[in-house]
Amino acid sequence: xxxxxxxxxxxxxxxxxxxxxxxxxxxxxxxxxxxxxxxxxxxxxxxxxxxxxxxxxxxxxxxxxxxxxxxxxxxxxxxxxxxxxxxxxxxxxxxxxxxxxxxxxxxxxxxxxxxxxxxxxxxxxxxxxxxxxxxxxxxxxxxxxxxxxxxxxxxxxxxxxxxxxxxxxxxxxxxxxxxxxxxxxxxxxxxxxxxxxxxxxxxxxxxxxxxxxxxxxxxxxxxxxx
Amino acid sequence: xxxxxxxxxxxxxxxxxxxxxxxxxxxxxxxxxxxxxxxxxxxxxxxxxxxxxxxxxxxxxxxxxxxxxxxxxxxxxxxxxxxxxxxxxxxxxxxxxxxxxxxxxxxxxxxxxxxxxxxxxxxxxxxxxxxxxxxxxxxxxxxxxxxxxxxxxxxxxxxxxxxxxxxxxxxxxxxxxxxxxxxxxxxxxxxxxxxxxxxxxxxxxxxxxxxxxxx
Numbered sequence: 463x464x465x466x467x468x469x470x471x472x473x474x475x476x477x478x479x480x481x482x483x484x485x486x487x488x489x490x491x492x493x494x495x496x497x498x499x500x501x502x503x504x505x506x507x508x509x510x511x512x513x514x515x516x517x518x519x520x521x522x523x524x525x526x527x528x529x530x531x532x533x534x535x536x537x538x539x540x541x542x543x544x545x546x547x548x549x550x551x552x553x554x555x556x557x558x559x560x561x562x563x564x565x566x567x568x569x570x571x572x573x574x575x576x577x578x579x580x581x582x583x584x585x586x587x588x589x590x591x592x593x594x595x596x597x598x599x600x601x602x603x604x605x606x607x608x609x610x611x612x613x614x615x616x617x618x619x620x621x622x623x624x625x626x627x628x629x630x631x632x633x634x635x636x637x638x639x640x641x642x643x644x645x646x647x648x649x650x651x652x653x654x655x656x657x658x659x660x661x662x663x664x665x666x667x668x669x670x671x672x673x674x675x676x677x678x679x680x681x682x683x684x685x686x687x688x
Numbered sequence: 689x690x691x692x693x694x695x696x697x698x699x700x701x702x703x704x705x706x707x708x709x710x711x712x713x714x715x716x717x718x719x720x721x722x723x724x725x726x727x728x729x730x731x732x733x734x735x736x737x738x739x740x741x742x743x744x745x746x747x748x749x750x751x752x753x754x755x756x757x758x759x760x761x762x763x764x765x766x767x768x769x770x771x772x773x774x775x776x777x778x779x780x781x782x783x784x785x786x787x788x789x790x791x792x793x794x795x796x797x798x799x800x801x802x803x804x805x806x807x808x809x810x811x812x813x814x815x816x817x818x819x820x821x822x823x824x825x826x827x828x829x830x831x832x833x834x835x836x837x838x839x840x841x842x843x844x845x846x847x848x849x850x851x852x853x854x855x856x857x858x859x860x861x862x863x864x865x866x867x868x869x870x871x872x873x874x875x876x877x878x879x880x881x882x883x884x885x886x887x888x889x890x891x892x893x894x895x896x897x898x899x900x901x902x903x
Contacts, residue, residue: 466765529839529885530878531846533857538878541870626751630850637753650761658750658758665749 472647473656483639484660490553490635491622491668494560498621499614501561502568503607509569510576520569527566533627535559540631556628556635564621571613575606608680615672619665626661636660692872696863703859704880710845710855713777715838718784725789727818730796740789747786753847755779760851776848784841791837795830796822832899836892839885846881856880 473480509520527535539562540555550558579602587601607614629638636657644653677684728740747755759782760775799822807821849858860877864870 525886525889526878526882529843529889530881531843531857533846533849534860534874534878534881537857537860538871538874541864542874543871545869545871623749623751626753627847629753637751640754651758651765654754654757654761658754661751661754662746662749 468652469649470652470656472643472649472652476643476647479639479643480636480656480660483634483636484664486634486639487622487625487636487664488667490556490560490628490633491618491625494557494564494625495618495621497557498561498564498568499618501565502572503603505565505569506572506576507603509573524566524570527563528570532559532563532624533630535563536628536631552628552631552633555631556625556633560621560625560628563624564617567617567621568614571610571617572607575608575610576602578609579606604680605682608676608683611676611680615669615676618672619668622664622668623661636664690867692863692867692869692876696867696873697876699863700856700859700876700880703854704856704884706853706855707842707845707857707881708884710773710776710780710848710853711838711842714780714784714841714845717777717781718788718841721781721785722788722792725785726792726796729789729793732814744786744790747782748790752779752783752844753850755782756847756851772848772851772853775851776845776853780841780845780848783844784837787837787840788834791833792826792830795826795833798829799825828899832892832896835888835895839888839892842885842888843881 505520505524508516509524511517536556536559539559540550540552543550543555583601583605584597587597592600625635626637628635629641632638640653640657644650647653725740725744728736729744731737731740756775756779759779760772763770763775763778803821803825804817807817812820845855846857849855849861852858854862856877860873864873867873
């Protein structure tokens with residue numbers, strides 16, 4: 463028989479803690495996304511470049527990261543690196559692991575964008591007399607990122623959600639906050655229901671913000687539409 | 689002082705069997721629910737489309753870890769004293785079904801519309817259209833992304849270590865607790881995960897190339 467009665471009264475006192483956790487998750491995920499995007503961009507450029515050795519190295523990095531769990535990557539950074547003499551705080555370790563993770567996934571997405579640029583575009587740009595750097599920036603990189611931006615955004619939202627795993631090394635974020643609250647209130651099910659709802663709201667928020675950033679960043683797309 | 693040895697490695701490999709078993713459970717459970725979701729998403733009935741869409745949005749919008757906690761604590765609220773593998777299997781099924789449902793929906797939609805119209809003309813019912821015309825073609829398209837997603841399933845089983853289910857990641861923690869050699873232990877754990885996932889990644893890419901040859 464289901465004789466359980468839901469009790470959300472703990473929210474009266476713990477709501478600020480939930481909000482603090484949500485804010486910490488926004489900071490953690492936001493900084494990981496920002497740094498991770500730069501890493502991804504650099505890796506994608508190297509990967510599609512002419513240097514075989516560097517490209518192979520980045521390829522190996524991408525394969526290793528994409529075929530091992532984030533949890534294990536976090537453990538290696540947080541528990542493993544100190545034994546090699548590099549001691550990190552939980553938050554720093556969390557950001558490093560998340561950046562390494564997004565860097566790998568993001569670079570594969572951006573690389574697909576770079577490869578999708580038609581050769582005719584490059585020839586046309588050369589005919590117009592653009593120099594090498596201008597061609598790379600205006601004809602390859604920006605249109606490539608623009609084209610894969612929706613996929614990139616989804617990847618970033620997934621990263622925000624998987625940042626919950628960093629609670630396992632006691633990094634300050636929403637899930638860690640929830641673990642603390644449930645150990646004080648003993649209302650585990652209710653606490654995680656609230657947390658699920660907050661994550662849902664966060665993923666909508668991230669989607670909207672990423673969409674807005676895309677609207678501002680990609681001038682051409684905005685102009686073509688109107 | 690205990691150091692990391694072959695005994696520990698064997699222990700890790702044995703624990704990896706639980707990772708594989710859990711992955712199979714998640715794939716079968718998630719596959720069945722995912723197919724229903726995919727069909728619901730392309731259904732002619734609006735309510736079905738809405739319900740399956742909402743389910744997918746909610747699961748994809750919450751972290752697997754939170755779903756796992758909800759399954760773990762939710763099932764115990766029902767008064768069931770359940771082993772962690774049930775909560776682990778349930779939450780991974782929920783997670784897998786939402787993603788596979790969305791992947792397979794895309795595959796069903798990518799079957800050309802003319803196929804629907806042609807099979808309609810020769811008088812097939814909707815069920816027959818699915819059975820004989822649409823699903824066989826969608827399945828061909830679905831193989832590469834589905835195999836690719838299996839990698840995600842295997843990797844995500846590691847999260848169930850958090851509720852105490854002893855699979856590969858948890859076994860790594862146990863070994864680390866006795867050897868205090870986290871770096872070498874978790875590197876070996878990562879290598880075993882890699883050995884399970886990389887062949888699937890390669891297979892997914894191989895199928896994708898094969899599929900694109902015909903085009």
